[in-house]
Amino acid sequence: MTSVSIPSRPVDRLVQLKNHLSTMTQKQHKLCMIPGPVEFHEDVLEAMSTPATSHVDPNFIPVFGEVIEMTRKVVLSQAAQPIILSGSGTLGWDQMCNVIEEGDEVIVTNTGYFGDRFGECLETYGAHVTAIRVPVGHRVTVEKVKEAFESIKKPVKMITMTHVDTSTGVLGDVKGIAAYVRQHSPETLIVIDAVCAVASEELRFDEWDIDVVISATQKALGAPPGLSVVVASQRAIKVYENRKTPVRNYYSNWGKWLPIMAAYEARKPAYFATPAVQLIYAFHVSLSQILAYGIENRFAAHREASVQFRMALAHLGLKPVAVDETCAANGMTAVWYPEGVDAKLVAQMAGQGVQIAGGLLQPHAPNYFRIGHMGLSVCDPNRKHIKKVIDVLTASLSQLGYKA
Amino acid sequence: MTSVSIPSRPVDRLVQLKNHLSTMTQKQHKLCMIPGPVEFHEDVLEAMSTPATSHVDPNFIPVFGEVIEMTRKVVLSQAAQPIILSGSGTLGWDQMCNVIEEGDEVIVTNTGYFGDRFGECLETYGAHVTAIRVPVGHRVTVEKVKEAFESIKKPVKMITMTHVDTSTGVLGDVKGIAAYVRQHSPETLIVIDAVCAVASEELRFDEWDIDVVISATQKALGAPPGLSVVVASQRAIKVYENRKTPVRNYYSNWGKWLPIMAAYEARKPAYFATPAVQLIYAFHVSLSQILAYGIENRFAAHREASVQFRMALAHLGLKPVAVDETCAANGMTAVWYPEGVDAKLVAQMAGQGVQIAGGLLQPHAPNYFRIGHMGLSVCDPNRKHIKKVIDVLTASLSQLGYKA
Numbered sequence: 001m002t003s004v005s006i007p008s009r010p011v012d013r014l015v016q017l018k019n020h021l022s023t024m025t026q027k028q029h030k031l032c033m034i035p036g037p038v039e040f041h042e043d044v045l046e047a048m049s050t051p052a053t054s055h056v057d058p059n060f061i062p063v064f065g066e067v068i069e070m071t072r073k074v075v076l077s078q079a080a081q082p083i084i085l086s087g088s089g090t091l092g093w094d095q096m097c098n099v100i101e102e103g104d105e106v107i108v109t110n111t112g113y114f115g116d117r118f119g120e121c122l123e124t125y126g127a128h129v130t131a132i133r134v135p136v137g138h139r140v141t142v143e144k145v146k147e148a149f150e151s152i153k154k155p156v157k158m159i160t161m162t163h164v165d166t167s168t169g170v171l172g173d174v175k176g177i178a179a180y181v182r183q184h185s186p187e188t189l190i191v192i193d194a195v196c197a198v199a200s201e202e203l204r205f206d207e208w209d210i211d212v213v214i215s216a217t218q219k220a221l222g223a224p225p226g227l228s229v230v231v232a233s234q235r236a237i238k239v240y241e242n243r244k245t246p247v248r249n250y251y252s253n254w255g256k257w258l259p260i261m262a263a264y265e266a267r268k269p270a271y272f273a274t275p276a277v278q279l280i281y282a283f284h285v286s287l288s289q290i291l292a293y294g295i296e297n298r299f300a301a302h303r304e305a306s307v308q309f310r311m312a313l314a315h316l317g318l319k320p321v322a323v324d325e326t327c328a329a330n331g332m333t334a335v336w337y338p339e340g341v342d343a344k345l346v347a348q349m350a351g352q353g354v355q356i357a358g359g360l361l362q363p364h365a366p367n368y369f370r371i372g373h374m375g376l377s378v379c380d381p382n383r384k385h386i387k388k389v390i391d392v393l394t395a396s397l398s399q400l401g402y403k404a
Numbered sequence: 405m406t407s408v409s410i411p412s413r414p415v416d417r418l419v420q421l422k423n424h425l426s427t428m429t430q431k432q433h434k435l436c437m438i439p440g441p442v443e444f445h446e447d448v449l450e451a452m453s454t455p456a457t458s459h460v461d462p463n464f465i466p467v468f469g470e471v472i473e474m475t476r477k478v479v480l481s482q483a484a485q486p487i488i489l490s491g492s493g494t495l496g497w498d499q500m501c502n503v504i505e506e507g508d509e510v511i512v513t514n515t516g517y518f519g520d521r522f523g524e525c526l527e528t529y530g531a532h533v534t535a536i537r538v539p540v541g542h543r544v545t546v547e548k549v550k551e552a553f554e555s556i557k558k559p560v561k562m563i564t565m566t567h568v569d570t571s572t573g574v575l576g577d578v579k580g581i582a583a584y585v586r587q588h589s590p591e592t593l594i595v596i597d598a599v600c601a602v603a604s605e606e607l608r609f610d611e612w613d614i615d616v617v618i619s620a621t622q623k624a625l626g627a628p629p630g631l632s633v634v635v636a637s638q639r640a641i642k643v644y645e646n647r648k649t650p651v652r653n654y655y656s657n658w659g660k661w662l663p664i665m666a667a668y669e670a671r672k673p674a675y676f677a678t679p680a681v682q683l684i685y686a687f688h689v690s691l692s693q694i695l696a697y698g699i700e701n702r703f704a705a706h707r708e709a710s711v712q713f714r715m716a717l718a719h720l721g722l723k724p725v726a727v728d729e730t731c732a733a734n735g736m737t738a739v740w741y742p743e744g745v746d747a748k749l750v751a752q753m754a755g756q757g758v759q760i761a762g763g764l765l766q767p768h769a770p771n772y773f774r775i776g777h778m779g780l781s782v783c784d785p786n787r788k789h790i791k792k793v794i795d796v797l798t799a800s801l802s803q804l805g806y807k808a
Contacts (some may be wrong), residue, residue, distance in 0.1 A: 004783070006502065016562075028463050029455045029460070030459070032455070032456035034458050034460060036459065037456045037457070037459070037678070038454050038456060038680060039455070039456045040455065045454075045455065046453060046455035047451045048452040048453045048682055049450060049452045050448035050571050051433045051443070051444065051449065051514050051544070052436035052441045052442060052443045052444050052628075053433070053436060053441070054436060054438050054441065054759050054761070055441070055629070056761075057434070057759060058754075059432050075641060085491075085492075086490065086491050086492040086495075086629065087489075087490050087491045087495070087655065088489075088490040088653075088655075088677035088679070088680070089677065089678065090655055090676070091490075091491070091655050091677075092675035092698060093654065093657040094653070094654050095656075097654075121533055121654040121655075124650070124652070124653065124654040124657075125654070134428070153682070157740055212649035216678070217713075223681065224456075224681060224682040224683075225459070225678045225679065225680050225682075226490050226630045226680030226682070226683055246528070247528075248528070248652050248653075249528065249652075249653055250494075250497065250498050250524070250525040250528040250529070251491065251492075251494055251495050251497075251498040251525075251655075251656070252655070253599070272494070273492035273493065273495075274440070274441065274492050274493065274620070274622060274629045275492070275629065275685075276492070276628065276629050276630030276680075277628060277629055278628040278629075278630070279451055279628075279680075280682075286629075350462075355458050355461060357458070358462075360675070373662060
């Protein structure tokens, strides 16, 4: 045997590193009230530190299988296909490469930053995008969608909606537009970017006859960021299966992933790429909590919290970006800074232990802020997160010289 | 305010769920000695449960910035560009879409399953792939690479090597082939799939003049799965910048990510897609541990562990898949089942608390097993992981009727 000089574990240095990291993180934890990542339940965080487990371990396979089944239940579907990958929410847009072919007509209903980006993603995969734009704070109406369909002389392959645009807090009319599209153009795929909506906004996959829901774990789904969560209808999967040209993407290719999802759901081992085992465990906990609470109760709780939140804003004389209640998200609110207040508000609140987010949609970004009210912060009122964010907002505005 | 009926937190049901999950996981934890995910340090797991933190929180930005800097150090580079994304190791292959254009000639040196798949990925993005295949257990020689270059009458855009093919445990001759390629065809990009090699196998990015290293967190890098870790040379980035056709991929597009990596390294907020915050914290801990231990010490420790492991195999009369020591990985070993023993060995060892992996490369998969010996299990000998896996292997073989 060769003999080499290997130092023993450098304990002192590691302790020092650990203290360094603690200073950077846990000790300075602020209540995270941005529109995702949201605050996570202790049990979810505990599952994040599950020891190393093989991705084909007989203990892990049923956990992933149950995650697939519970995801289907959360979007209120019986037979749609969840596809849960290691990646961010953005990777869900990418997966539309499976149903888009060169020259396909797509209507993108656009209510902010995320509509712009989704359209750009679809163009990468060959789509010809017709964007429906509305003034900031407004939603896209069925009437506008009708006009778009009439203006396009070819079959429309897909229409996309941002259920809640995280950049503006505008709630799309998914139910109304889906009903129109299904009647007017039954073959058009109805694709919902619901990253900031699943498990907080009313969304009925089967009843509304949706084709794809795109989400991610770190918002109302209540687990840390790192999983792309897509649910596809059998109609969407048929479109993928009948495509004429190869999928222009490797990692997002459903041909690779559908057999893997089927295998885990059948409680059998399978491998294409290593799943994020610990995140799957954490997601299992949060999905279990969501289903134990009840989906209809989730919708109701978020509706109530958003009413409470907007009442507090009105009391402070603040104006949401969403122009009226019908187009206001229930899981987050974007708010215009009042006269004399600017992005200093975010730092002011952070200094008092509450993290909110600045604006995101240019050129308006410097003029508004965003607060998340979803998931744990809404469903466990004992934690008083909503009260705290309102109290700190009130105090911070006052400290910055604003008078309601 | 609307009044809705929301149940209080259903505590009993949640406790029940938690016990259910514990039964499925922690209580049945087996020592994870597959070739990744590997066993994780307690401090790494603790960082996984960092509470919710904004991806642009002033506390998080320097953590991500340091992760980028430490990743560069781990591959022994001064100026290469790390790109750390939410995704699996496979997503690193996908990122080659940034430098490949339709019709580009690529040589894929193939020593197992992962070479096949990498080639398939590159073809998706338009590459014309020339695969160099060798019998199972053998490495690709410089001579074979020379022949491939001679057979291709056009400039070769890229050559790929699997540093350690996780399916066979064969260690590629990265140093030798890179030296030949750089001299013979200086513009050819040298791309190393080092998912199962970074921080366990000798790899010198700058000294060997490598262009891309592709890795992932769950092997010798010592953090749970869920991050794609790519390091690109300035030469590779120039090739991306000077490409003539658009990148055929949205999520993996370096145009989106390079500004984000630059921002985090400059300790400034930036956003394209939400990073996997908790995984970044965990990766920070494992990178800190790796650098504290020392890269050269890591190489030496893995060399020593592999010698020890192969000696134990020889003692048992078992034969590694890698045909000789020069092509045997230091972080894992694939081993032929001896006469009379088959895949039952994996279950037999699992029953005694040690998880190993079966074969992966068809048609040989039913005829061999794989054991990981990397990261924590090698660098902290006090844990006696290597001794345990050898002891349980010995006992299990005996229980299955095998006599050395």
